[in-house]
Every structure is written in C-alpha cells, then in structure tokens.
Amino acid sequence: MTQYFDALDTRPPGERERDLFRRLPAVVAAAMRSETYAERFGAIDPSAIATRDALSTLPVLRKSDLPDLQRKRPPFGGLSSQHPGRFARLFTSPGPIYEAQGLSADVWGVARPMHAMGFRAGEIMLNTFSYHLVPAGFIMDAGARELGCAVIPAGPGNTQQQLDLIAAFRPTIYCGTPDFLKIILDAPTSGRDVSSIERALVSGAAFPKNLQDDIARRGIEAFQAYATADIGIIAYETPARDGMIVNENIIVEIVRPGTGDPVAEGEVGEIVVTTLDETYPLIRFALGDLTAAIPGISACGRTNMRIKGWMGRADQTTKVKGMFVRPEQIDSIGKRHPELLKLRLVVTRSHDADAMTLACEADRPEEDLAPRIAETLQMVTKLRGAVEIVPPGSLPNDGKVIADERTLT
Amino acid sequence: MTQYFDALDTRPPGERERDLFRRLPAVVAAAMRSETYAERFGAIDPSAIATRDALSTLPVLRKSDLPDLQRKRPPFGGLSSQHPGRFARLFTSPGPIYEAQGLSADVWGVARPMHAMGFRAGEIMLNTFSYHLVPAGFIMDAGARELGCAVIPAGPGNTQQQLDLIAAFRPTIYCGTPDFLKIILDAPTSGRDVSSIERALVSGAAFPKNLQDDIARRGIEAFQAYATADIGIIAYETPARDGMIVNENIIVEIVRPGTGDPVAEGEVGEIVVTTLDETYPLIRFALGDLTAAIPGISACGRTNMRIKGWMGRADQTTKVKGMFVRPEQIDSIGKRHPELLKLRLVVTRSHDADAMTLACEADRPEEDLAPRIAETLQMVTKLRGAVEIVPPGSLPNDGKVIADERTLT
Known part of the structure; x- marks a missing residue:
C-alpha cells in the first residue's frame, strides 16, 4: 500500500508555496476576463499577484453575496466567462447558488483525500450523498472513480434498499454524512450483513465525539472532510488525526471576519479559499466558516498547511x-x-x-x-x-x- | 449540423451484419469463462457462433430468471467473471436485479441515439431520470456527456427546484419519462420560464398518442427510446418517425415467446438482445417485451434494422x-x-x-x-x-x- 497519493503530498512547504503562487497570476488574468472580477479588481496587474501578500490586497468574494450576484448576472454572477453548456454538469445549492462542474476528471480534488484515508483501487464505495440537483454526490463519485473504486450511487434515503446493495456487493467504504452512517448501522438488517464497511469519509454535518466513538467501536475508521459545493474538498483528516490537511491546488487564507486581512498564525478567523481553476476561478472566496491554522507539520508526513475543523459560522452581523x-x-x-x-x-x-x-x-x-x-x-x-x-x-x-x-x- | 453520428449509421446492412458476427465469437468465448454460461453452453465451439443461425442455437437467458441466478451466484449470477470492484458503478433494479456499469465512456450507447434526435455539443440537458440506486440517470448522463452536452442531474421530483434550474440555465433538452415532462410543463411556474426546452428523449413509460400531441403542440419534439437497465438504448425514434432504429453494437432477434426460435420478419415476438461486451456479456438476453421488425430501411437514411415500439409483455404464463x-x-x-x-x-x-x-x-x-x-x-x-x-x-x-x-x- 503506497502511503502517499503522489510526491505533492510530501514536498517541502516552500516549494508548494512557490508552485501555487507561480500559477496564480494566470488564474487572476483569467478571472479578469469575466465581468464581475474585472469590475472588482479594477486596474491591477495580474502578473503582480504572485505572492501571499499581493493576494491579500484583492477584495474577498463572500459566498453570501453569490445569490445576489447570480440574480444580477445569471447564471454565474459574472464570475465565469464560459457558456454554461460547456461545463460537464450544472447544479444548485441552497441560496440558491448555481454551481458548475468543470471538464477535468475529479475537478474537485477528492482522490487525494480519499487516498489519504486508505481508499484503494478495486474497492467498492457506498456513496450516500445526493446526486440530484446538488453536486455532493458527484464530488465524491468523481474522487472514487479517479482512484479506481467502483461506486454504488445510493443517495440518501431508501435504507432498506441500501442494505440489500451492501449485502450483495459488500462495499468496504462508506461516504456520506456521519448521521446517515449511524442510521445504516442501526437499521434492522433482517439477516443482511453490513459488516463489510471498514472505512468512511464523512462530511456535510457535525461529527460529535460521542458519535465518533460509537462508529469507532463498530470497527469503522471514519475520517472527516471539510468540503463545499463550490470548491470540493478543502481539507481532510488523515490517520495521524492531528488536524485537517489542506488539499493541493488551492490557496487557503484565514482572515479576520468581515475583512480580508489575514490573522496571525493560530488565531481563529474566517477561511478564504482561492482556486487555481481558470474556467471558473474563485479568488479569495470567503466561505463564512471559522477555523484556525495549526502550526507545524502533520505526523502523517503530509507537508501542507493544517487547519482545525469547522469552528462556527463567521457571519456575525x-x-x-x-x-x-x-x-x-x-x-x-x-x-x-x-x-x-x-x-x-x-x-x-x-x-x-x-x-x-x-x-x-x-x-x-x-x-x-x-x-x-x-x-x-x-x-x-x-x-x-x-x-x-x-x-x-x-x-x-x-x-x-x-x-x-x-x-x- | 451533421446528420449522422458517424459512418456506422448508414453503412450497408450486410456490412453491419458481417461486422457484428465477426465480433461475436470473442464475446461468446468471454462469456464461457464465467460459470453460468459455461454450464449453459456446454461443449460448443465459440468460433462457430459467427452467424445468425448459429446464434439462434444457443439457449436464451430470460431476464425474469436473473433474480434467482443472482441469488445463487452473487452478485452477477455467474454471468461475469470480473470482480464487482473493477466496474465503474453498481446498481439495482426491481427484482432485485443487480447491474454494473463498465469502464468505457457511454458504455450504454446513448450518444448515437441522442445525436439522431438532434442533440448537439454545448446544449444543456435536464435529466430527470433517477441517479440513485438504479442506472437510468447515469445511462442518459453518459450519452449526453459523450456528446458534449452539459447535464443538469435533476432526478425525478422537486419540481419547483427544477423550475428554478430551468429558468437559470435555460436547458434546450429534456430527458425523462413523458409523464414527468408533462408535470414540468403544467406546473405553476410563478413567473419562471420553461420555454427553453425544444427537444426531448422520453423513455421508461408509455407515451400515448394524446400525450404525444399535447407535447408537440407546445413546440417540443419528443423522441422515444426503448432502453433497459441492463443494456442501455436498444432502439430509438428519429425525425423520420417510421419505427425505432436498432442501436449499433448489439444484435437483436425476435423470437416466438417462450422459445428461442426466431419468427418470420414482421411477425410479433419477444425481443432478444445480444451485447458485444466482453466484461459482462449478455448472450440472447430475452427481455420479456413484445415487438416486431419493420421491413425495409428508414427514410432518415439509417440502415439498421427497425422495430415497432413496445407491444406488450411477452410472458404469457x-x-x-x-x-x-x-x-x-x-x-x-x-x-x-x-x-x-x-x-x-x-x-x-x-x-x-x-x-x-x-x-x-x-x-x-x-x-x-x-x-x-x-x-x-x-x-x-x-x-x-x-x-x-x-x-x-x-x-x-x-x-x-x-x-x-x-x-x-
């Protein structure tokens, strides 16, 4: 079993930082070809946005502003210049916020976190996130397919039919909310065997300590992923269990709520993410969630920034x-x-x-x-x-x- | 607008027949590496199964026998020798019958029928078939993605949210049951505009004449597809509206119900399909549906066999x-x-x-x-x-x- 997904997992932090900021100017330039970014960024020179300090001078884009922006400039709020028919799939999330899936395989960066959780090619994954209207099911599906896992696209609900499928295909992996995992494990099985599940990626809801203990007692190793419909997996737990590792190919900042000003390391603030996707760039996208960076490097050997989990909502208006x-x-x-x-x-x-x-x-x-x-x-x-x-x-x-x-x- | 998907649409029927039966022996040989086919076919020589007459000597595999076969030899009834973890996705259908999606893009052959219906790259398709537990949603999704259409994976239900998505993304294509198309068109839209829909692939339920007329009156060109969860699209309507064209890469026979004996051309019988998929071969798979071949070639120029639509259930026990x-x-x-x-x-x-x-x-x-x-x-x-x-x-x-x-x- 290879421990790391690829060499990026363990590269020196400075090397990662140079790589991300070397790629950023082209993304900023792509962003400025769309209406809303052009207006917000004004006369900046994209090639100058090549350091963390330079990035911190750009205005943040609040997730809570997307419904208004998208109403004004349908469907994507003037943040992407690509016609919606050129994306792979189109979604909605509460708000409503409209989202798009880009064309590349595993565009949401899920295979790496799943690999860190021990998922391997040839395994069968029960995916209980919804595939209907929202992107959650497809986000997890894309990662598992990229890894070479077979996916049972179960969606939420239909517990009895899910038990049939578990008995028939004996999946080793569960993917979904922690609560629904408990529903499956607690359901009367009428002789059907759900003991095949060994590992789980849980996301989308709180995972309190008592539920963690309950799942662990049943012999299932569950790992949390911090994910959003817009970006995919932002950070994830590993067997080291010493915080959440930030995913590759994104830049994470933590800012004082209501501002775009980075806080000191270790201080709690709002998480702000910049993606490196030129077709639908998200530059300084403020998610409205509180977290804090953890100093140092994970015991699992992955060298990326670590953050604490979800620490509450940042919007304190x-x-x-x-x-x-x-x-x-x-x-x-x-x-x-x-x-x-x-x-x-x-x-x-x-x-x-x-x-x-x-x-x-x-x-x-x-x-x-x-x-x-x-x-x-x-x-x-x-x-x-x-x-x-x-x-x-x-x-x-x-x-x-x-x-x-x-x-x- | 290119009229045909590729040159296969219009090749001379004899050429297609030679191509299909040249490929068949390897599929029969692959089938015989799995337990159940090995038992059923006995001592036959796969290389001899290279003509329609030779194929008609093999036993038919009744879809209605799959639940028992799969119970006896889980999960696939001994009809595939591949481990379920090596497929792309795993499903269930009423029966229960367990199904698998192979690894190739559009393994169900949907892009060609969609192209015949006028769907083109860059269009947006609202897909109201379910993606949860059953393969229907993924079957249609795979075809549209292969063509280069963006897909809204809506699933059935949530009509109001679907209206939001139609207004936001203005899809030109609907895909789903005819009944659900009517539900969407008849729903109170509260100012949202559903007039973007121009074309539809309908399947999975009867499409009676009065509903056809109703849909046509609203300016939507709806085409029927005869599809199953096991095989994908078997036959489809084209703008010629002179029967359903059989899809490429499958062999269709029409037999006297309860037997494996082909009927005379034009006579109503049970449809039996042979796929050319070596990982999960279906050889003489009797679907339980009645239809009849239509002599001659479609006015649309496609040269494959034509069949009438669904003419009832074949199981007359x-x-x-x-x-x-x-x-x-x-x-x-x-x-x-x-x-x-x-x-x-x-x-x-x-x-x-x-x-x-x-x-x-x-x-x-x-x-x-x-x-x-x-x-x-x-x-x-x-x-x-x-x-x-x-x-x-x-x-x-x-x-x-x-x-x-x-x-x-």
Whole structure:
C-alpha cells in the first residue's frame, strides 16, 4: 500500500508555496476576463499577484453575496466567462447558488483525500450523498472513480434498499454524512450483513465525539472532510488525526471576519479559499466558516498547511436596538485607531434593552483613548456603547468580532 | 449540423451484419469463462457462433430468471467473471436485479441515439431520470456527456427546484419519462420560464398518442427510446418517425415467446438482445417485451434494422383451472406436430369454469389431426382442451401464444 497519493503530498512547504503562487497570476488574468472580477479588481496587474501578500490586497468574494450576484448576472454572477453548456454538469445549492462542474476528471480534488484515508483501487464505495440537483454526490463519485473504486450511487434515503446493495456487493467504504452512517448501522438488517464497511469519509454535518466513538467501536475508521459545493474538498483528516490537511491546488487564507486581512498564525478567523481553476476561478472566496491554522507539520508526513475543523459560522452581523451591526464596521473602528490590537463588540441585554460594550486590546493606552473610541463607535454604528480597554492577549481566540451574549427567552 | 453520428449509421446492412458476427465469437468465448454460461453452453465451439443461425442455437437467458441466478451466484449470477470492484458503478433494479456499469465512456450507447434526435455539443440537458440506486440517470448522463452536452442531474421530483434550474440555465433538452415532462410543463411556474426546452428523449413509460400531441403542440419534439437497465438504448425514434432504429453494437432477434426460435420478419415476438461486451456479456438476453421488425430501411437514411415500439409483455404464463400453462408448453406441442404452422391457446370462462381452446394453423390437415393434438395438449398441460384447426395466416399477428380472454370480475 503506497502511503502517499503522489510526491505533492510530501514536498517541502516552500516549494508548494512557490508552485501555487507561480500559477496564480494566470488564474487572476483569467478571472479578469469575466465581468464581475474585472469590475472588482479594477486596474491591477495580474502578473503582480504572485505572492501571499499581493493576494491579500484583492477584495474577498463572500459566498453570501453569490445569490445576489447570480440574480444580477445569471447564471454565474459574472464570475465565469464560459457558456454554461460547456461545463460537464450544472447544479444548485441552497441560496440558491448555481454551481458548475468543470471538464477535468475529479475537478474537485477528492482522490487525494480519499487516498489519504486508505481508499484503494478495486474497492467498492457506498456513496450516500445526493446526486440530484446538488453536486455532493458527484464530488465524491468523481474522487472514487479517479482512484479506481467502483461506486454504488445510493443517495440518501431508501435504507432498506441500501442494505440489500451492501449485502450483495459488500462495499468496504462508506461516504456520506456521519448521521446517515449511524442510521445504516442501526437499521434492522433482517439477516443482511453490513459488516463489510471498514472505512468512511464523512462530511456535510457535525461529527460529535460521542458519535465518533460509537462508529469507532463498530470497527469503522471514519475520517472527516471539510468540503463545499463550490470548491470540493478543502481539507481532510488523515490517520495521524492531528488536524485537517489542506488539499493541493488551492490557496487557503484565514482572515479576520468581515475583512480580508489575514490573522496571525493560530488565531481563529474566517477561511478564504482561492482556486487555481481558470474556467471558473474563485479568488479569495470567503466561505463564512471559522477555523484556525495549526502550526507545524502533520505526523502523517503530509507537508501542507493544517487547519482545525469547522469552528462556527463567521457571519456575525447582528441587530442591536433594531439596527444591523456588521463585523466590517468593528474592523473600520480598529483601522481608525491604529493603537488598538484586537476588538470585540459584546452585545448584552440590560434593563430590557439592548446594550453593547466594545472591548479593545491596547498596549499602554493614552487616557482619552476610550472616549475617543466611543465617539467613533457611535459615528460608525449610529448606536451608543461602552468602551473597555483591556491588556493585549486578553480577548478570547474564538474568531468573534461581535459576540452576541443576549439570552433569547 | 451533421446528420449522422458517424459512418456506422448508414453503412450497408450486410456490412453491419458481417461486422457484428465477426465480433461475436470473442464475446461468446468471454462469456464461457464465467460459470453460468459455461454450464449453459456446454461443449460448443465459440468460433462457430459467427452467424445468425448459429446464434439462434444457443439457449436464451430470460431476464425474469436473473433474480434467482443472482441469488445463487452473487452478485452477477455467474454471468461475469470480473470482480464487482473493477466496474465503474453498481446498481439495482426491481427484482432485485443487480447491474454494473463498465469502464468505457457511454458504455450504454446513448450518444448515437441522442445525436439522431438532434442533440448537439454545448446544449444543456435536464435529466430527470433517477441517479440513485438504479442506472437510468447515469445511462442518459453518459450519452449526453459523450456528446458534449452539459447535464443538469435533476432526478425525478422537486419540481419547483427544477423550475428554478430551468429558468437559470435555460436547458434546450429534456430527458425523462413523458409523464414527468408533462408535470414540468403544467406546473405553476410563478413567473419562471420553461420555454427553453425544444427537444426531448422520453423513455421508461408509455407515451400515448394524446400525450404525444399535447407535447408537440407546445413546440417540443419528443423522441422515444426503448432502453433497459441492463443494456442501455436498444432502439430509438428519429425525425423520420417510421419505427425505432436498432442501436449499433448489439444484435437483436425476435423470437416466438417462450422459445428461442426466431419468427418470420414482421411477425410479433419477444425481443432478444445480444451485447458485444466482453466484461459482462449478455448472450440472447430475452427481455420479456413484445415487438416486431419493420421491413425495409428508414427514410432518415439509417440502415439498421427497425422495430415497432413496445407491444406488450411477452410472458404469457397463465393459470388455468389452478395449473400453470406456459408458452414453452404450447411450443412443445407444435414441435410434436410438424404439420402445424402457428398455435394459439385461447383461455376463456364457460359455465363458471376455465376453458381452453388450442387454435392451430395447418395447410390441408389430415382428418385425425385435431384429436391427436388434443391428446398431446392434455399430456403436456395435464388439462383438457378443445382443438380448432384454422387456415394458414388466420391467427392474429400479436405475439400471443396464450391469449387469456377471461374477463376479470
């Protein structure tokens, strides 16, 4: 059993970084041939976008903005200049967001993560993700087919028929949500044997510790994949179980929610992905999920960046006294007061009214700092709030720019 | 617009026949490497199976026998010697019958029929056949992808979401059952526009004249395909609308129901298909459907054999006075009396009891023929019945060996 999918798994990190950023300018140039990127990027020189710092100067593209963009410029929001009939398949996801599958085999990069999970050619995989309307089933199908596995395209539901197929074909691999794996394992089998399943790729839902333990007790090695309908597999667990390895051929940044500014290594922030696909480029695509990079390299020998799993949603826009307050606004307050290190707006309930306190980390603050910030806070949000100056490092590392601590009754 | 998919569409029929039967011996040899064919074919020499007459000496494989065969020798009934993990995808159909997709692109031969229906590269196809558990969705998907069409894998159901996708991507092609096309066209669209659909491949259900007229009135050209989960597209309509053209790379025979004996051209019988696929060969696979060959060549220029559409189910096994009577038994009566041309057992109800009459076509019959046949009838079926000798050509051409004319009350 070959341990690695190919030499890319283990190349020196600097070599990977040079490779990704050598390829990026052509993708940026391709992006600028489509309407929306052309407007957003303005007069930049694509050939200059050849470093992580240069990339971080480009505007982020929020996934939550796609429904509006696509309504305005159907079907792909002016982010691809290719006619939809030239893609392989066309999908929708809640939003609605319309998605496309490019022409290359395993365009979503799934074979490598599956290989890391121990899936091998000639194995049979039960794929319980849906193939209808959404891309999930095809994403996993493409990876397994690329590896040389036979796929049972089962989709979700029809548990009894799935049990028949498991008994008939004895698949060794399960692919789907962790919850549906439990449904299959717990179903009354009426003599049918589901013990053939040895390994699983689970995704699309939380995989809490008690369920992990339950699946492991049944002798199944389940690995999580962090995947999205737009990109495919972004990061995945390996037998080392020391975080999720970022996939090849994508650039991952972690930014302060509501901004495009990269956070310090280890700090929780919003995950932003850049793909290297010229037919439908996603440049600084902000997924709305929180995560954090893990320093160092995995014990499994794969050398790519590692991230923690899903740590919550990054969109912290909230309503205070009937007015929207956005993470972008808190960020702009920070930018007006360069002496501030980190900010966190805490929203509470006091005397039957909303209240807010802006906690600001500052090193050796001047005396009038708090009142000056309070003024900025009111100007930016049109709302009054308290300001509290705290020592550097005292705010929690949880990616929260706005912490809504009101208890809903 | 190129009219033909390739030169095979229009080659001289004799050339096609020579090509198919030149390739057949290798397929028969491959079949004999699997257990069940080895048992059924016995000591035959595969190289001798190089003509239509030689093929007609091999036993037919009834689709209705597959569930038992597969139970005995899972998963494929001993008809393929390849490990299931080496196929592309694995499916089930009612029965249950387990099916496999081979590795080659468009292994089911769908691109050619779609091309004949006017589908072209760069078009968008809404595919409403299911991709879950059964092969239907993948069969049509493979053909469209091979042609270079983008596919919306919609599956059946979720009509409102399908309307969203039609409005967003404006597919020109529909693929699915005729009934579901009507559901989509009749659905309240709430302002969404479904007028992009221009052409349709319909299959999997009857397409009655009034529904054909309804679809045509809406400006959609719908073509029927006769397809099965095991083989793919067997025959298809073309713009000539003069029957269904048999697909390339398969051999179609039409036999007397319950036998493997080819009927005369034009006579209604059971369709039997031989594929030229060495990994999962189907040799003389009797589908259980009635059809008839149409003499001559289509006005569209395609030179392959033409058949009428689906003309009913071929399995005429029926219960008379509590005993099963099978078409095979009627055939064996005919074989014992070589002077008979065609037989038809008519089952009726008389004085609150089942009654049967065996109608036999005979040219200049001897006087004691009827009583001799009556004796054979009783010996073979263990049931008494009347015998009626009729002139040649007087029995209807409807493929019926047993006509159950009892009215169910």
